[in-house]
Amino acid sequence: xxxxxxxxxxxxxxxxxxxxxxxxxxxxxxxxxxxxxxxxxxxxxxxxxxxxxxxxxxxxxxxxxxxxxxxxxxxxxxxxxxxxxxxxxxxxxxxxxxxxxxxxxxxxxxxxxxxxxxxxxxxxxxxxxxxxxxxxxxxxxxxxxxxxxxxxxxxxxxxxxxxxxxxxxxxxxxxxxxxxxxxxxxxxxxxxxxxxxxxxxxxxxxxxxxxxxxxxxxxxxxxxxxxxxxxxxxxxxxxxxxxxxxxxxxxxxxxxxxxxxxxxxxxxxxxxxxxxxxxxxxxxxxxxxxxxxxxxxxxxxxxxxxxxxxxxxxxxxxxxxxxxxxxxxxxxxxxxxxxxxxxxxxxxxxxxxxxxxxxxxxxxxxxxxxxxxxxxxxxxxxxxxxxxxxxxxxxxxxxxxxxxxxxxxxxxxxxxxxxxxxxxxxxxxxxxxxxxxxxxxxxxxxxxxxxxxxxxxxxxxxxxxxxxxxxxxxxxxxxxxxxxxxxxxxxxxxxxxxxxxxxxxxxxxxxxxxxxxxxxxxxxxxxxxxxxxxxxxxxxxxxxxxxxxxxxxxxxxxxxxxxxxxxxxxxxxxxxxxxxxxxxxxxxxxxxxxxxxxxxxxxxxxxxxxxxxxxxxxxxxxxxxxxxxxxxxxxxxxxxxxxxxxxxxxxxxxxxxxxxxxxxxxxxxxxxxxxxxxxxxxxxxxxxxxxxxxxxxxxxxxxxxxxxxxxxxxxxxxxxxxxxxxxxxxxxxxxxxxxxxxxxxxxxxxxxxxxxxxxxxxxxxxxxxxxxxxxxxxxxxxxx
Amino acid sequence: xxxxxxxxxxxxxxxxxxxxxxxxxxxxxxxxxxxxxxxxxxxxxxxxxxxxxxxxxxxxxxxxxxxxxxxxxxxxxxxxxxxxxxxxxxxxxxxxxxxxxxxxxxxxxxxxxxxxxxxxxxxxxxxxxxxxxxxxxxxxxxxxxxxxxxxxxxxxxxxxxxxxxxxxxxxxxxxxxxxxxxxxx
Numbered sequence: 001x002x003x004x005x006x007x008x009x010x011x012x013x014x015x016x017x018x019x020x021x022x023x024x025x026x027x028x029x030x031x032x033x034x035x036x037x038x039x040x041x042x043x044x045x046x047x048x049x050x051x052x053x054x055x056x057x058x059x060x061x062x063x064x065x066x067x068x069x070x071x072x073x074x075x076x077x078x079x080x081x082x083x084x085x086x087x088x089x090x091x092x093x094x095x096x097x098x099x100x101x102x103x104x105x106x107x108x109x110x111x112x113x114x115x116x117x118x119x120x121x122x123x124x125x126x127x128x129x130x131x132x133x134x135x136x137x138x139x140x141x142x143x144x145x146x147x148x149x150x151x152x153x154x155x156x157x158x159x160x161x162x163x164x165x166x167x168x169x170x171x172x173x174x175x176x177x178x179x180x181x182x183x184x185x186x187x188x189x190x191x192x193x194x195x196x197x198x199x200x201x202x203x204x205x206x207x208x209x210x211x212x213x214x215x216x217x218x219x220x221x222x223x224x225x226x227x228x229x230x231x232x233x234x235x236x237x238x239x240x241x242x243x244x245x246x247x248x249x250x251x252x253x254x255x256x257x258x259x260x261x262x263x264x265x266x267x268x269x270x271x272x273x274x275x276x277x278x279x280x281x282x283x284x285x286x287x288x289x290x291x292x293x294x295x296x297x298x299x300x301x302x303x304x305x306x307x308x309x310x311x312x313x314x315x316x317x318x319x320x321x322x323x324x325x326x327x328x329x330x331x332x333x334x335x336x337x338x339x340x341x342x343x344x345x346x347x348x349x350x351x352x353x354x355x356x357x358x359x360x361x362x363x364x365x366x367x368x369x370x371x372x373x374x375x376x377x378x379x380x381x382x383x384x385x386x387x388x389x390x391x392x393x394x395x396x397x398x399x400x401x402x403x404x405x406x407x408x409x410x411x412x413x414x415x416x417x418x419x420x421x422x423x424x425x426x427x428x429x430x431x432x433x434x435x436x437x438x439x440x441x442x443x444x445x446x447x448x449x450x451x452x453x454x455x456x457x458x459x460x461x462x463x464x465x466x467x468x469x470x471x472x473x474x475x476x477x478x479x480x481x482x483x484x485x486x487x488x489x490x491x492x493x494x495x496x497x498x499x500x501x502x503x504x505x506x507x508x509x510x511x512x513x514x515x516x517x518x519x520x521x522x523x524x525x526x527x528x529x530x531x532x533x534x535x536x537x538x539x540x541x542x543x544x545x546x547x548x549x550x551x552x553x554x555x556x557x558x559x560x561x562x563x564x565x566x567x568x569x570x571x572x573x574x575x576x577x578x579x580x581x582x583x584x585x586x587x588x589x590x591x592x593x594x595x596x597x598x599x600x601x602x603x604x605x606x607x608x609x610x611x612x613x614x615x616x617x618x619x620x621x622x623x624x625x626x627x628x629x630x631x632x633x634x635x636x637x638x639x640x641x642x643x644x645x646x647x648x649x650x651x652x653x654x655x656x657x658x659x660x661x662x663x664x665x666x667x668x669x670x671x672x673x674x675x676x677x678x679x680x681x682x683x684x685x686x687x688x689x690x691x692x693x694x695x696x697x698x699x700x701x702x703x704x705x706x707x708x709x710x711x712x713x714x715x716x717x718x719x720x721x722x723x724x725x726x727x728x729x730x731x732x733x734x735x736x737x738x739x740x741x742x743x744x745x746x747x748x749x750x751x752x753x754x755x756x757x758x759x760x761x762x763x764x765x766x767x768x769x770x771x772x773x774x775x776x777x778x779x780x781x782x783x784x
Numbered sequence: 785x786x787x788x789x790x791x792x793x794x795x796x797x798x799x800x801x802x803x804x805x806x807x808x809x810x811x812x813x814x815x816x817x818x819x820x821x822x823x824x825x826x827x828x829x830x831x832x833x834x835x836x837x838x839x840x841x842x843x844x845x846x847x848x849x850x851x852x853x854x855x856x857x858x859x860x861x862x863x864x865x866x867x868x869x870x871x872x873x874x875x876x877x878x879x880x881x882x883x884x885x886x887x888x889x890x891x892x893x894x895x896x897x898x899x900x901x902x903x904x905x906x907x908x909x910x911x912x913x914x915x916x917x918x919x920x921x922x923x924x925x926x927x928x929x930x931x932x933x934x935x936x937x938x939x940x941x942x943x944x945x946x947x948x949x950x951x952x953x954x955x956x957x958x959x960x961x962x963x964x965x966x967x968x969x
Contacts, residue, residue, distance in 0.1 A: 049874035049904030105908075125871040133875070133903070287908075693785040697907035704909065 002517070002663055002731065005585045010524065011517030012731065015668035019508045019528075020247075029247040033279050035204045035217045041070060043265050043278035044120035046110040046127045047288070048102035051138070051359040051696020052151070053131035055101055055109070063112055063126040068119035070272060072127060073111040073264060075099035085154075086233055086263060089256070089475060090333065092162070092324035093154075094362060096260045101134065103151055103322035104361050105696050106287035111264035113276060136359045136696040140296060140319040143356045151322065151357045162324050162355035163333045168415050173350035176311035180302030184387035189765045190375050190745075192294040192319070192360070192690040194286050194700075195367045196708060197503070199249025201289055202279035203262050205269040212240050214270070218262055220245040220531075221255040221501055222541025225478060227533045229258055234266065245531035251503035252680075253365040256327045256543050257290050287701040290327070291690055292367030294319040294360075295375045299340070299383040307391050309402045312349040312414075314340050314379065318364065320355050326364030327543070328371045329473040329480065335371025336630075338415040339464040342380035343424045343634060344402040349414040359696045368677060368741035370465040370544035377461040381746030385457075385753065386762055394441075395750070396432060399460050400425060410727070417464060419632045420726050420734075423660070427722045428460050431636040431658040434720060440640060448758060453643035453782075454653075455755025461743035462634040465735040466549025470626045475540060481626040482550035483537035484558045486515060488619040490608040492601025493525040496558075499539010500551040501531045505737055506669045507547065511555050513665050517731070518559030519566075520586025520600050537622055545633070545735035548665065549726075554625035556730040561621035565607075569619075570598045572612035631726045631734035635659040637678075637747040643755050645783050648774025650686065650752055652715040657744075661736035662725045670736050674719050677740025683709045684741075685748035689767050756780075786901045787915055793926040794893050797933050799884050802892045803859050805933055806882060809849050815928035817921055821849070828852075834867060834876075836906065836917075843906055844870045859884035874904010894926070 005011030023029055060072040075097035078084040085093045098109045110127050114120035137143045137151060143160040150158050177183065203218035214236055220226050223243040231238035248255065265278040280289070296317040302310045318334060320326055328335040334353035341349050366372070384402075388395040403424040404411050411419040432438075440456050447454045470479035483499040496515055500507065512526035530536055539551060563583065570588035571578045574596055581588045589597035598606075607619040640654040657674055664670050687707040691699040700706040725732025745766060752768050753761055759780045764772060777783040795802060805811050809830045813821040816834065823831040828851040836843045847867025854861055865878040880898040887893055900918060910917065 046872065049869070049872060051903075105904075127872065128870075129872050131868075283908075693907065695785060695901065695903050695907065697785055697903060699908070701908045705912075 003585055005517060005520065009516050009520055009522050009585060011513055011585060012663065012665055013667065014513065015666060016509060016513065016523060018506045018669065019512065020506065031199055031247050031249055032202045032204060032217050032219050035246065035277070037204060037206055037275040040204065040275040040277055041113055041115055041272070042117045042120045043261070043268055043276050044112045044114070044124045045108050045261055045264070045284070046112065046124045046129065047284070048098065048105060048107045048109050048131070050102055050131050050133055051105045051136045052134040053102050054134060055098055056130040056132055058110060059128040060110065062128065063123040066119060066123045066126060068115040069112065069123045070115065071113040071268060072123070073097065073113070073267060075109070078267065081267070083233070083263065083267060086258065087229070087476070088323055088325040088362070090324045090326045090328060091330070094323035094325055096263045100153070102131070104359050105698050106284065106361065106701070107322070108260040108264070108288070111268065113268045113272065136694070138358055138360065138692045138694060138696055140317050140356045140358055143358050151359065160357040162320055162357060164352065164354050165333045166350070166352035167338045168350035169348060170350045172348045173311045173313050176348050177300070177302045177313065180310060181305045182303045182387070182390055183300060184303070184383060184390040185298065185300040186383045186386045186763050187298050188379055188382050188763060190293040190295045190297065190378055191766055192291050193367065193684050193688045194291050194690050194706065195252035195254040195365070196286060196706065197250030197252055197254050200280035200282060200285040201255060201259055201261065202277070203265050204275055204277045205265040206275040207269040207273060209273045213242065214240055214266070215242045215244065216262070216266065217244045217246060219248055219255045220541070221248070221251045221503060221543050223501055223531050223533050224499055224538045225475065225540055226258060228478065229476070230266065243533045245501050248501065248503035251543070252368045253292065253327060253543050254290050254367070255503065256365055256541070257325055257363070259289055283702045286690065286706055287698050288361050290325065290363035290365035291321070291361055292363065292365055292369070293375060294364065297375065297379050299379045301383055301387050303387060303391070307393050307398050307401050309344055309346055310348065312341055312346050314351040316353040318353055318355045319358050319360065320364045321358060321360040321362040323362035324355060324364070325362035327366050329467055329475055330477070331472065332371065335366065335373070336464045337372035337376050339373055339417060339462065340376035340380050341413050341415055342377060343399070343404060343422070343460050343462045344380070344384070345404045345408070346414050351415060360692055366544055368680060368738045370463060370467065370738060373463055373738070374742045374745070377459070377463070377742045378746045381459045381461060382749060382763065385750045389757055389762060395458050396428065396437060399428060399458065403460070418629060419462070420629055420728055421724045422462065422632060422634055423722060423724045424460055424634060427634060427658045427660050428636040430720055430722060431638045431656050434658070434718065435638045435640065435654060435656045437638065453645060453755045455641050455643070455751040455753070457639040457641070457747045457749065457751025457754055458636065459743050459747035459750060460636045461739070461746070462632055463545070463739055463742050464630050464632055465545035465738065466627055466631045467544050467546055468630050469628060478540060479626070480540050480546070480550070481624050482539040482546065482554055483622065483624045484551055484554035485537045485622040486555070486558045486562060486620060488521070488562060488604045488607070490605050492521060492604040494519070494521050495527050495529060496555060497529045497536040498551040498555070499537050500542040500547040502542065505542065505547060505673070506666070510548070510665045510669060511552065514552055514555045514731070515559055517585065518556050519563060537624070545738045548733045548735045549627055549631050549729060550625055552665070552733060553627060553730045554623040557625055558621040558623040561623065562619055565619060566600060566603045568615060569603045569606050569612055573598050573603070573606055573610070628728045631662070631729060633659070633661045633734040633736060633739050635739055635743055637743050639747040639751040641751040641755055643752070643773060645777060648770040648772070648777060650768060650770070650773060652682070652748070654718065655715055655747070656718045656720070657740060658720045658722060659736060659739050660722045660724050661739065662729065662734035663723065663732035664721070665733065671719050673737045674740045675717050677738065678717050678744050679709050679714050680741050681744030682714060682748065683707065685745045685766050685768060687767050687769070785907045785914065786899065787918065789898045789900065789918055789922060791896045791922050791926065792893065794887060794891050795930050795933055796891045798890065799859060799886045799892045802884055802894065802933065803856070806861060806884070807854060809851065809863070811932065815925050815932055817924045843873060845876055846870050869904060874902065874906055876900065876902045
């Protein structure tokens with residue numbers, strides 16, 4: 001039970017306004033491109049127009065002659081410093097600047113440095129690169145053909161296969177399928193999409209020759225991890241590297257990897273001894289930085305005739321592009337994709353994933369998703385609907401019948417995860433009641449009689465977030481704990497610093513609320529600082545909905561350490577034994593005599609002015625929190641769509657989202673997160689794809705083709721919640737930022753398929769653009 | 785991206801006259817909007833440039849045209865053109881086969897099949913309009929072709945290479961948009 005603080009204190013559960021918005025709405029944010037340093041120069045990348053070509057020569061003479069140009073760096077130059085390649089987050093390596101050949105369109109080939117941005121851009125056009133075109137592989141299935149050209153000549157393994165990963169019991173699953181009364185299957189392609197944060201990636205690198213200090217202002221979701229990578233790869237002493245992640249305009253996983261542009265800017269600043277700024281254009285961001293998904297998935301369910309699911313089998317081909325630069329914990333080449341049994345109680349399951357190289361941009365990052373969880377949730381929620389069609393059973397009823405019952409938690413899934421807590425039926429019931437499900441089904445029947453197309457889609461997803469326990473999770477060997485350090489000042493105000501980094505999540509507000517909850521210091525009196533590796537404690541950063549489960553937990557634990565010391569000081573001040581004291585947020589008082597009390601502010605002052613004998617001065621604590629398990633947020637989303645028969649346009653009439661993320665820190669921020677994630681999910685379901693033509697030309701490499709939903713396309717979101725606290729988290733929270741992106745694509749697609757299911761439609765791949773629906777309607781004779 | 789374009793037009797000139805014109809890439813190049821031949825390498829190979837302006841950026845292709853096959857008896861010709869953008873933004877290649885046929889009225893029918901392949905920024909940005917743009921280029925080409933044929937023979941010597949106007953982006957985009965609209969209605 002969470003003790004509710006007063007609105008003035010603003011602890012857990014208060015919808016206090018976001019502190020950071022004061023500067024953002026006044027245009028006073030400080031993003032990387034706002035950083036201007038004396039003598040700063042600009043970098044521009046030269047990129048390959050070819051998806052696969054041998055580099056015959058690079059002539060930089062013309063570019064160097066342009067007035068204002070300071071340097072042109074090529075892969076050969078970097079090779080001399082052993083920097084032509086860099087490690088990825090997946091134990092692969094990636095070219096910083098191409099040597100030998102290029103492997104995807106827009107690959108980095110040279111880096112021009114000039115006195116201003118325009119000169120740098122002009123000079124980049126003057127770098128003459130001679131290419132010899134090579135056969136292009138864009139189809140991951142073809143990439144596995146023995147006859148296909150080997151893309152990665154640098155590897156010992158002479159094919160395009162990256163990894164095979166499997167989990168579960170293959171033979172037992174096979175047996176169940178052989179004897180199954182009913183089988184359902186779906187082949188679903190989760191298209192290549194891109195987080196497209198409104199702020200593209202970039203950095204300002206400032207190497208000070210006098211002090212030897214390298215300061216890197218960069219768009220980083222994981223500043224400490226990046227500092228360590230720079231130290232290890234560049235051989236620079238780590239104490240001489242300071243990474244500063246200022247305000248970040250959206251990350252969504254896109255700002256987790258290290259990109260060639262950062263490395264080139266570092267090399268340029270080290271070489272020239274002046275600050276170097278490099279900022280991507282929109283197209284550079286879309287075409288070369290971490291994409292998401294590109295999973296070709298097959299799922300099959302074996303079930304009884306009455307709809308009880310018996311086994312799940314999943315086979316996936318994962319297109320990772322030219323380099324395996326996926327973001328994931330070391331032991332999980334397909335991330336946490338094995339959460340694909342979802343909210344259902346499968347006695348048996350088997351899942352396998354094969355990764356391949358193609359001539360596409362590298363990545364596979366976790367776009368608002370805890371490492372491939374979106375793919376998994378989409379797949380299971382899609383195939384469950386296909387089974388419902390097969391059984392002619394209501395999809396809600398089928399889900400209810402197969403949910404992991406609330407009484408079974410903690411629940412060990414057949415693919416090995418221990419779900420912390422859940423009550424799936426309650427969330428689904430609330431969502432169905434809220435939308436008026438029974439009435440909608442009746443309406444659908446009536447509309448069908450009139451020839452109108454209306455569909456209802458359900459998605460009862462389960463997430464797995466908050467990586468993670470150090471015994472299982474690390475990235476490049478660094479364990480995935482996270483941290484918080486709190487210092488209480490003499491006047492009772494405080495500063496808290498974390499190893500995570502907000503990119504819009506509202507950390508400055510929510511972490512302050514945790515401190516307020518635990519210490520009773522008003523949230524307004526707590527400043528939160530992240531993103532400066534010289535001041536913040538070490539941590540792995542913000543992605544995979546891990547901030548609240550890890551750093552949020554660390555904040556609570558650090559605050560409790562402070563409270564323990566505060567108790568000693570209070571006992572000294574009140575001249576009583578610690579055992580006689582009781583706590584309520586904001587003060588210690590003597591049991592049975594509430595007027596004999598010391599507030600946290602009085603205690604803080606004493607910590608610097610009237611220190612008890614034998615106790616250290618000051619009031620501060622640090623905690624590195626290693627979570628005992630992941631957390632498993634869940635929810636049910638219900639979507640109602642109407643389809644225009646003439647144009648194929650899908651209109652989302654209603655969308656109800658019921659989320660359960662355990663105990664909530666700030667309900668307003670949670671709701672905002674859900675609105676944002678649902679809007680992204682809408683874009684993915686209906687509008688977005690980074691596609692490639694047969695020559696490897698990017699289709700979807702600018703906002704002309706890669707569409708973002710605006711207020712015009714976005715429907716009204718109706719949100720609600722149930723609350724099933726995490727039993728192992730210090731204050732029962734689970735993490736929420738990614739749920740709406742994970743859970744919503746299936747709800748949208750299920751609704752569209754439901755509208756067309758009576759015509760025999762079982763599946764449509766995203767993005768469901770009007771032309772796709774129109775073609776189906778035409779094929780079915782519904783429209784002419 | 786790759787595409788195949790088939791075109792067919794008629795000129796009111798005898799087949800031999802048209803054939804003589806068609807076999808000389810220097811003459812044909814003057815009909816291609818934004819193109820010019822800069823150098824003859826050998827009997828069958830020529831160097832040249834083509835400029836296409838899309839928005840603020842000009843793509844200048846520099847490359848070679850080669851006559852792969854010449855069948856005077858059947859009046860058939862096959863050309864292979866390849867060019868790279870001078871600013872490294874991509875490349876284009878064109879395989880074109882042309883055939884002439886005498887019409888009953890004494891005129892000549894020109895039939896061409898072109899396979900065009902574009903790699904780079906033009907193929908990224910212009911994927912949706914590039915077929916229309918190519919159609920317009922071919923229409924302009926056929927108009928120029930007919931106009932040049934009608935000129936008195938003494939003037940049909942290729943002009944000295946001059947600064948050639950690139951194909952205009954704005955008008956092309958507009959024409960392409962109109963083309964798309966026409967298709968739908």
